[in-house]
Amino acid sequence: MDSNNIIKLNKVNFYYGQSRALTDITMNFRKNKVSALIGPSGCGKSTLLRLLNRMNDLIDGTRVEGEILFEDKNIYAKNVDPVEIRRKVGMVFQKPNPFPKTIYNNISYGPKLTSMSTDDLDALVEQSLKQAVLWDEVKDILNKSAMNLSGGQQQRLCIARALAMKPDILLMDEPTSALDPISTAKIEELIEELKKNYTIIIVTHNMQQAARISDETAFFYLGNLVEYNKTEKIFTNPDVKQTEDYITGRFG
Amino acid sequence: MEDVMKSFKNNSMKWRYFKQSLFFGAVRLSTLIIALALGGILFYIIVNGIGAISWDFITKPPTDSMTKGGIMPAILGTIYLTIGAIAIGLPLGIASAIYLTEYAKQGRGIRLIKVGINCLAGVPSVVFGLFGLGFFVIFMKFGSSILSGSLTLGFLILPTIIGAAEEALKAVPQTFREASLSLGVSKWQTIYRIVLPNALPGILTGSILGIGRAAGETAPIMFTAAAYFTAKLPGSIFDEVMALPYHIYVLATAGTNIETTRPIQFGTVLVLVAVVLSIDLIAIIIRGYMRKNKRW
Numbered sequence: 324m325d326s327n328n329i330i331k332l333n334k335v336n337f338y339y340g341q342s343r344a345l346t347d348i349t350m351n352f353r354k355n356k357v358s359a360l361i362g363p364s365g366c367g368k369s370t371l372l373r374l375l376n377r378m379n380d381l382i383d384g385t386r387v388e389g390e391i392l393f394e395d396k397n398i399y400a401k402n403v404d405p406v407e408i409r410r411k412v413g414m415v416f417q418k419p420n421p422f423p424k425t426i427y428n429n430i431s432y433g434p435k436l437t438s439m440s441t442d443d444l445d446a447l448v449e450q451s452l453k454q455a456v457l458w459d460e461v462k463d464i465l466n467k468s469a470m471n472l473s474g475g476q477q478q479r480l481c482i483a484r485a486l487a488m489k490p491d492i493l494l495m496d497e498p499t500s501a502l503d504p505i506s507t508a509k510i511e512e513l514i515e516e517l518k519k520n521y522t523i524i525i526v527t528h529n530m531q532q533a534a535r536i537s538d539e540t541a542f543f544y545l546g547n548l549v550e551y552n553k554t555e556k557i558f559t560n561p562d563v564k565q566t567e568d569y570i571t572g573r574f575g
Numbered sequence: 576m577e578d579v580m581k582s583f584k585n586n587s588m589k590w591r592y593f594k595q596s597l598f599f600g601a602v603r604l605s606t607l608i609i610a611l612a613l614g615g616i617l618f619y620i621i622v623n624g625i626g627a628i629s630w631d632f633i634t635k636p637p638t639d640s641m642t643k644g645g646i647m648p649a650i651l652g653t654i655y656l657t658i659g660a661i662a663i664g665l666p667l668g669i670a671s672a673i674y675l676t677e678y679a680k681q682g683r684g685i686r687l688i689k690v691g692i693n694c695l696a697g698v699p700s701v702v703f704g705l706f707g708l709g710f711f712v713i714f715m716k717f718g719s720s721i722l723s724g725s726l727t728l729g730f731l732i733l734p735t736i737i738g739a740a741e742e743a744l745k746a747v748p749q750t751f752r753e754a755s756l757s758l759g760v761s762k763w764q765t766i767y768r769i770v771l772p773n774a775l776p777g778i779l780t781g782s783i784l785g786i787g788r789a790a791g792e793t794a795p796i797m798f799t800a801a802a803y804f805t806a807k808l809p810g811s812i813f814d815e816v817m818a819l820p821y822h823i824y825v826l827a828t829a830g831t832n833i834e835t836t837r838p839i840q841f842g843t844v845l846v847l848v849a850v851v852l853s854i855d856l857i858a859i860i861i862r863g864y865m866r867k868n869k870r871w
Contacts, residue, residue, distance in 0.1 A: 378757060383680060410759030420750040422769060433758035436768065481754070488758055 329354040329492065329522050330375060335389035337370060339382070344370045346546045348389075352492075357514060357523045359533035359554065362543035363569070368526045371543070372494050375524065376412040377405035393492075410437060413485035417497045419477035421469035421484070426452075426461050429469045429480055433488045447487055455483035456513055475506025482513065486521075493517065495525040499532065511536050530570060534558045542566045620845050627842025636806040641826065642836055646843050648808060652721075652816030653790055653850055655809065656800060659725025660732055660789035665782060667729070668736030669771075672778075675737070676744045677766055689741075696734035701794035703731045708798035722812040724800020731795050732785035739781015743774040772865075779862040783855050790851045793820040819847040 328351035337345040345367045352358050360368040373379045374391060377398065390397050398408050421429050430448045448465070452458040457479040461472070469480055478498060485493060495514075499507040514523055514536050527533050533540050534554060541551040542565075550557065550566045561567045635645035671692075679685045707727030717723040747770050755765040801821035809816050826840045827833065 376757060378753065381753070381756065406759050406761050408759075409757055414757040416750065416753065416757075418750065420748075420754045422751060422754065423773065432755075432768070433760060436760050436764050437758070484754075484758065 327353050329394060330524075331390075331392040331395075333390040333392070335371075335374070335387065335391060337367075337374060337379070337388075338386040340384045344546050345374075348548050350541060350548055350551050352522060352524055353539065354522050355518055355520070356538040357518050357525065357536055358539045358541065359537035360524065360526045360541050360543060361528075361530065361533050361569075362549075364528075366543040367546040368541075368543045369496055372496055372524060372526050375492070375494055376409050376414055378409075378414065380405055410488055411490050412492045412494060413488055413490035414494045415478070415481050415485055415496065415498045418501050419474055419481055421472070421477050421480050423468065423470055425466045426469050426472070426480065427465040429484050430487045433484065437488070451483040451487040452480075454486050454517070455479045456509065456516075457483055473506070475502050475509060478502060478506065478510060479513065482510075482517075486517075490521070492522045492524065495523065497526050497528060500528060507532075530558075542569060544569070617848075620841060620848060623838070624841035624843075624845030627838040628845065632842060633846065637804065640832075641804060642832055642839070646817075646819070646822060646839075646846065648805060649817040649819045649822040649843070650846060650850060651808060652801070652818040653820070653847070654854075655721050655816060656724050656728060656796060656818055657786060657790040657850075657854060659721060659812075660728035661782070661786060663725055663729030664732045664736050664785060664789070668733050668782075669740050669778060671733075672737050672740030672744055673766060673771075676741050677762075677770065692734050692737055696738065699794075700731060700792050703727055704795040704798045706730075707795060712799055718813060719798070719800060719802075719815050720813045721800060721809060721816055724796045724816075724818075725812075727795045727799045728789040728792065731792065732782075732789050735785040735788065736778070736782050739784070740774070740778045743777025743781065744770060746777055747773045776862045776866045779858050779865070783858050786854050786858060787851050790854060791820055791847065793824050796821055797824075819843055819850065823847070 330352040332348050332350050335345060335348040336343060348371065360371060362368050370379065374387065375393075375398075379385050379387075387399055391399055393408065393412070397403070398405075422432060424432065427448055430451050431444050434444065434447060449458060449462075452461060457476060460476060461480075469477065472480060478501075482493075482498075499510050502510065511532065514525070517523060518538075525533075525537065537554045539552065540554045540557040542549045542557065542561075542563075544565060550561055550563045552562070556562075557566060558570060561570065632645045633650060634647050636648050637646065638644035675685060675689065704727065707723055707730075711717045711723035711726050712719055715723075717726075751769050751773065752765055755769045756762065760768075796818055800816060801818045802815040803825060805815060805817055823840055823843050826836045826843065
């Protein structure tokens with residue numbers, strides 16, 4: 324059981340300057356599962372997500388306490404290069420953010436620059452786009468700008484771009500909040516498919532989405548982890564009253 | 576009662592429309608005045624200068640104590656000095672802007688440096704000229720030369736370029752940086768591959784202003800690079816050159832015969848304007864080429 328935990332958080336506190344955004348978070352994320360982080364705006368779920376690939380390092384005046392272990396190594400230890408962590412922990416953002424480059428170059432950008440084996444870049448691009456179920460739509464326009472794709476296609480391109488780095492974990496920060504229902508459904512199907520090979524941690528504002536796609540759900544409120552359990556349990560019979568109130572729409 | 580309300584409403588609407596057209600009129604008039612002034616200056620220069628322009632004028636050196644002949648050495652000198660100034664100012668300016676916006680921890684120290692750079696932009700150009708004379712010409716022993724003049728002009732346009740580059744770098748969406756960094760690409764690679772290519776068109780736009788200034792300034796090159804007269808073309812960057820702005824200054828104030836050289840003066844001004852515009856045009860073409868595949 325324990326070896327299934329790919330990420331372990333141990334008493335993690337996080338500060339933006341003086342204000343504390345996360346309080347004493349202790350939780351584990353399981354390998355090859357989809358874990359959803361839910362909670363009202365400002366509850367710290369996105370902050371937590373961005374801690375896992377050290378994206379919060381980009382913000383001046385932030386501070387982390389406690390341990391975050393990725394495969395039993397503390398990713399905030401002094402000798403750890405955040406660049407190395409980000410190669411293993413990919414991220415998909417709220418708004419699709421392809422580079423203003425061609426579709427092909429969007430995918431090949433990361434592998435090329437991080438000196439991964441680049442002997443068969445074409446195959447890697449094809450494989451990544453197929454994994455993101457975008458290949459059939461773009462295989463004839465690989466040299467066209469990614470900016471011409473629709474929002475949903477752009478988001479799948481961003482997923483393919485992250486997958487091309489062959490990460491272990493995929494972090495998704497409200498990946499469908501800027502998309503229409505059809506594109507959203509496609510991405511949800513994709514997540515279902517991807518969890519065979521990847522560990523997925525997803526922040527979502529959409530309760531049905533969390534219920535549909537996740538194996539485990541964590542409910543955050545005001546920087547605290549209120550409840551973390553199997554998704555079924557959270558949505559049918561939560562232990563904490565606050566969780567139930569949020570899920571049934573009584574607040575939030 | 577209803578009628579009263581209606582007419583009140585109508586009146587207030589009319590008043591508002593009136594105010595609106597008054598305001599539009601005022602801004603439209605301002606634009607017109609500026610356009611007329613600009614057009615007037617250009618027209619005046621062309622009308623007075625076109626007579627002096629000939630193939631010999633732009634390909635031959637001056638003769639007869641600069642009352643006849645052409646201005647070729649001055650054209651060449653200005654082109655050398657401007658290219659030199661860009662070669663020094665552009666890389667240095669872009670590098671500083673990258674440090675200031677991408678690397679430096681934003682705080683009081685950095686704000687102070689930025690204020691300092693802005694102040695530098697307002698320093699009279701003769702001050703730069705004296706600095707160039709003291710530092711490059713005398714202390715560094717470069718003498719009065721293309722090198723000294725280019726360095727002085729390069730420093731003169733540095734604040735303009737830093738300012739333009741900072742704005743252009745800030746205009747690159749933060750999401751591009753995040754996307755690149757989240758792939759495990761290093762910060763420098765992110766700047767070099769994503770941020771800089773997308774900022775370059777904007778940097779060039781701002782730099783065009785600097786280019787115009789470098790080509791047109793007289794005071795900074797007076798002590799550092801410009802020769803009163805030399806028919807000889809420069810053989811190295813340690814040679815003095817003639818330059819268009821200084822040549823105009825000399826002809827108009829200190830020449831042997833100010834009145835009879837008027838047409839030559841206007842011709843020289845016209846050539847200077849043409850040289851500045853052509854250098855700008857090159858920058859605009861390069862920018863257009865860069866923009867073509869870098870849109871978001």
